[in-house]
Amino acid sequence: MRKIVFGPVPSRRLGYSLGVNNVYDKYCSYSCIYCQAGRTTRLVIDRMKFYEVNELVQQVIVEANKKKPDVVSFVPNGEPTLDINLGREAELIKKELNLPLAIFTNSSLLTRQDVIDDLMFFDIVSVKVDTVKHVTWRKINRPHPKLCLEEILDSIKSFSKQYEGRLITETMLVKGVNDNEEEYESIAEFIAGLRVDKVYIQAPIRPPAEKWVKPPSEDEFTKAYHIFHKYLGSKVELLISSEPKSFKFTDNLVEEIASTIYVHPIRIDYVSELAVKHGKNAEQIIDELLRNKIAKIVEYEGKKFLVPAIRR
Numbered sequence: 070m071r072k073i074v075f076g077p078v079p080s081r082r083l084g085y086s087l088g089v090n091n092v093y094d095k096y097c098s099y100s101c102i103y104c105q106a107g108r109t110t111r112l113v114i115d116r117m118k119f120y121e122v123n124e125l126v127q128q129v130i131v132e133a134n135k136k137k138p139d140v141v142s143f144v145p146n147g148e149p150t151l152d153i154n155l156g157r158e159a160e161l162i163k164k165e166l167n168l169p170l171a172i173f174t175n176s177s178l179l180t181r182q183d184v185i186d187d188l189m190f191f192d193i194v195s196v197k198v199d200t201v202k203h204v205t206w207r208k209i210n211r212p213h214p215k216l217c218l219e220e221i222l223d224s225i226k227s228f229s230k231q232y233e234g235r236l237i238t239e240t241m242l243v244k245g246v247n248d249n250e251e252e253y254e255s256i257a258e259f260i261a262g263l264r265v266d267k268v269y270i271q272a273p274i275r276p277p278a279e280k281w282v283k284p285p286s287e288d289e290f291t292k293a294y295h296i297f298h299k300y301l302g303s304k305v306e307l308l309i310s311s312e313p314k315s316f317k318f319t320d321n322l323v324e325e326i327a328s329t330i331y332v333h334p335i336r337i338d339y340v341s342e343l344a345v346k347h348g349k350n351a352e353q354i355i356d357e358l359l360r361n362k363i364a365k366i367v368e369y370e371g372k373k374f375l376v377p378a379i380r381r
């Protein structure tokens with residue numbers, strides 16, 4: 070049932086994004102408390118093979134030609150740079166498709182030259198900077214014990230100087246963890262030292278790995294925005310509202326939803342709207358997903374979401 074490619078989903082940053090889930094569930098070098106894919110079950114830093122290159126590339130080409138997305142994004146439910154074939158996959162996709170190629174990385178493996186070489190194939194690279202403080206990093210990103218924050222921050226800095234594509238940073242703010250002025254000042258000061266095109270401040274809007282994770286108040290976001298703006302001007306944008314609901318799915322909604330929720334939990338009310346659009350019955354779709362143990366329902370901030378049944 071599960072496919073490597075999912076969506077396109079409406080991305081608040083990039084338009085309609087065809088997602089590539091190029092690592093297995095859930096290999097990551099971090100286990101972020103807010104991760105919408107749940108807790109990391111395989112905390113690893115060694116790169117490895119996940120799928121056959123041709124299988125992945127063919128799936129992307131077929132789906133992109135069928136669904137006409139605005140962008141193809143490597144945004145798995147884990148860390149995409151763990152994939153040892155990443156560069157080859159990106160190179161082949163670029164040869165076949167006239168579409169921008171994006172990747173969302175947690176930046177932890179940017180210390181490796183082979184990862185940097187692979188990222189050069191991408192038109193858009195998004196790097197995670199939730200904090201520059203060691204204690205907060207351990208608390209929010211829960212990194213693999215062999216990783217070193219200072220080395221990661223240095224490598225982001227040097228990558229930003231060599232990379233010629235569009236570089237984005239993403240900072241997730243979590244209530245009681247990194248929502249204070251000292252954090253905003255130090256993160257913004259660090260990002261201001263990068264060659265960066267866009268700086269996003271985000272809030273957890275989908276069910277997080279840890280139930281206690283909450284978004285900061287709107288006042289806190291305003292404070293964070295003003296401090297970031299002082300260092301980075303108009304490059305800063307707040308991403309704290311829900312994404313648009315229009316998914317570009319085929320009529321096989323059960324399969325489309327099943328492949329998407331591994332990376333991107335979907336709100337139940339969005340499923341109802343999708344069903345109406347495709348002339349289907351939402352209750353039947355949800356029932357099939359639950360009955361076959363593909364999905365389960367989780368509530369977050371007053372909204373109900375479909376997430377994978379196996380999610381921890």
Ligand code: SF4
Nearest residue numbers: 097100101104147175
């Ligand atoms: S948010 Fe990204 S980096 Fe953090 S645990 Fe999830 S997949 Fe890994």
